[in-house]
Amino acid sequence: MSFMNSKLKIYTFAILSSGMFLASAQTKTTAVKPSTETSKSGKVVPTNLKWSERMLLSEMNRFPESWMLDFSKSPKWTYPAAIVLDAAEQVYANTGKKEYYDYISSFGDKLVKEDGTIVSYELEKYNIDLLNSGNVLLYLYEKEKKEKYLKALQTLRLQIDGQPRTNEGSFWHKKIYPNQVWLDGLYMGMPFYTHYTKDFTTGADATKAYDDVVMQFDSVQKNLLDKKTGLLYHAWDESKEQAWADKQTGLSPNFWGRAMGWYGMAMVDVLDHLPKDHPGRASIISYIKSFSDAVIKYQDKKSGLWYQVLDKPLANGNYEEATASAMFVYTMIKSVNKGYLPKSYKAAAKKGYDGIIKDLITVDENGVVNLNKCCAVAGLGGKPYRDGSYEYYVNEQIRSNDAKGTGPFILASLEFEK
Template sequence: MNFINHNIKLLVFAALSSGMFLACAQTKTATSSKPSTETSKSGKVVPANLKWSERMMLSEMHRFPEAWMLDFSKSPKWTYPSAIVLDAAEQLYAKTGKKEYYSYISEFGEKLIKDDGTILTYDLEKYNIDMLNSGNVLLYLYEKEKKEKYLKALQTLRLQIDGQPRTNEGSFWHKKIYPYQVWLDGLYMGMPFYTHYTKDFVTGADATKAYDDVVFQFDSVQKNMLDKKTGLLYHGWDESKEQAWANKETGLSPNFWGRAMGWYGMAMVDVLDYLPQNHPGRARLISYIKSYADAIIKVQDKKSGLWYQILDKPLEKGNYEEATASAMFVYTMIKAVNKGYLPKSYKAYAKKGYDGIIKNLITVDENGVVNLNKCCAVAGLGGKPYRDGSYEYYVNEEIRSNDAKGTGPFILASIEFEK
């Protein structure tokens, strides 16, 4: 922790500070237990003359001095939100060469992976697809550091894919405790890791089989979860049609939750980073991105550029412009434009969303620390207490500031705009 704080201190002293900001209220932001000392001569923890990507990254590192703390974790545990911010840290390190970003990632791996390759708090037998996402951090660290413990941990996570229960047609269940259920979230949690692992470690017929399996997951979702009228996708699908939240005829959950759609978009653009150029599924994935972008543009607020917690019901009581989904949509679209998956004309919609986030959802404290407000903390289906997928359920879930599921995509989107 001291190493990171020392590096932030060096960075802050080296940068020229500019701009004065009024302190703005925020909800539920985590802070280090020690008083902050890493301030520049102007009193700023985070200099205002840096680009938004670094300003938010340094703010997250200030709030959560160790990466396992991201998303308000009280003790080190293997979960998925840290990996999104650390993905951004990888890109910032590559862009700037600033060692504090690498240290932030490296210390996460050191903390969560024991010397024998055991993953802290991880239980393979739960077959929870969320647990694969932080494997992306280990793929990066193994590439950089070649530590045997990371390879062993990666092989354990890959074993989960082999055992992950599936629907009758072959879609991964979200978790073992959610039988026959496919959630949009799961495509982001599992498929970039599955594809990246395959690219790094698998060859020949086994690699082809794995890539085909990844693309099939998206094909299945498009077939079973797409609403042909709006082009939006439902949050969940229960093949057995037994869940109380599931439509008895279609098995679909009743609403279009913003972040579920956000996860799905990020999954597509990130998987394409690792899917071979000559794979026949690439063209289909790119066509799905186009259909997806067209659908989210239709429900983008014309004035603010933002998106709502429930995408197609902006005027209903309790609905609100939600930060995590907005950041995810912006990231998906601007990355897709930069990569050539979408025509350049789509950049205008991404930019409108990005500007809307900065204008309406970002606040900056007097010390320069940047906050992202109006993040939905969590939402799901089923479980105990039972989550029924109703409109009322989604709009009444906790709202907080500086959720990694929003700050991570915001940094990633910022990096894409800064290219």
């Protein structure tokens, strides 16, 4: 056992014993005080590691069990943990440190019962958010071949078959949000759908599934793109019935940073699994370019960061937001590394990445890394009703160390470290 690992385990025991995690989860900054044992022996997170590993260790420090990621109070099948664990898979591949694999594996152990049922998951809700954590199970099944993971994966794949759709074939975001397509849903569902198809589907069924995935992006480009700015609106209501929907277009009123971030990550992650000879690859790569061109136009020239509401940087209450900034950086640097974008786009990605480290990252005395100014959550409709107004977006809770920011930051760091 490495010295670092033993320190981490001592600290994990201390935090679980004292109940400090629950207290820290209720604070806004979530900075965790070092235990007595740790402070005597040095830093919890060594500062000589790469940023990817430093942030992963910091997340493991804040959330000693992987199901706790993003401040979960009890084991629940939800999407944010999977983003950090997706990044952890790559950190493990780079370092070979078993504690990272164990952290990923514990998520499956805790959330999937021996008979393959998933804790807290309800298929009949047809919530596309709940497909994202299936990516963790695809990884674990490849590694461990546990029958329970296969059964759980098959259940999640069944959801895709029953997911309600618009007339054109776009997936509704949730059954409780009829006729609505949200940018978020492309990230939540499409990388899983594509990866599952690659691993388990063959022949005409695979071709049909890949075509379906590409059509989701084609439909979004057609229905949610603003041709003037090149940005995409957060959501579209085909029925035009929602109070937030424009009565002529059905579009929501604003360009929310993270919604665009979800869309960018969806595109680059889907291409990891879409066959090299599929004709839809060219379309998605063209969408990545137009997406990146639009995003760069709204990048702050001084800080390199992006705002919560992308096109209104000077409006009252707007702020440079961490999750969207990390997602844009990841989308662009991964696209450069993969050859989807020319190398010239690396400059904008690097400016954004440097801005995150300079203005949004703080490091505690114990070495724990914090990502600040994360929008905790934003959506449309529901109860209480979210109207998609500018005032709505800038007044949602801001917090530190949201998994929707720390995960993309680790992923972006890994791309820069290649």
